Amino acid sequence: MDRHGQFKPAADLLRQKIREIGEARGFSATRLLTHWTEIVGASVAAIARPLEVRHPRPGKGAPEGATLTVLALGAAALRLEMEKERIRERVNACYGYNAIGRIKIKQAGPESFAEEAAPAPKPSSPQPLDEVAPLTEGVSNTELRLALAALAANVLSKSRP
Incomplete structure (x- = not known):
């Protein structure tokens, strides 16, 4: 809440922090x-992430524009290599001028993309005990009965739409 008792949108609270982190890696925008x-595009975004932007030091022979380093998922780096010019054009369109002169691709393993690759688990509604209990009636071992009941509840919840 701000000092006037109004709630602030989360985007307003995070804007400065995102800007600081982005600028530390060379992302002015x-x-x-x-x-x-x-x-x-979605197909490229699924296999690549922007890692950093490096601006060249001024002087003779300095390349025009900055270098965008992109983190690519394993063998997808080969595909990105062929699409570098199209990606560069789209990124420069985002900036509004020819900010990126070249794109450098770094390969990474699936662990670098794991946070978005893993789907969020769906909350499942627990099955009523009257449906699961008859399935485990004849089991005398308490631990085994509870494990079977949990398994039955899980299977029943997945099989229903």
Whole structure:
């Protein structure tokens, strides 16, 4: 809440922190980070993430534009290599000028993409005891009966729409 008793949107609370983190990695415009999927497309965003932007030191022979380093998922780096120019054009369209001169691709394992690759578990509604209890009646071992009841409840909840 602000000092006037009004709630602030979460985006307003995080904007400065996102900007600081982005600028530490060379992203002067955080739009590239926050709208990566819309900029490069869903198929590329599924296999690549922007890692950093490095600006060249001024001087003779310095390349024009910055270097965008993209983290690619394993063998997908080969596909990205062929699409580098298209990705560069789309990123520069996001900036509004020719900010990125080249794209560098770094390969990474699936663990780098695990946070988005793993689907969130769906909350399942527990089955009523009257449906599960008859399935485990004849089992005398308490631990085994409870384990079988949990298994039965899980199977019943997955088999229903």
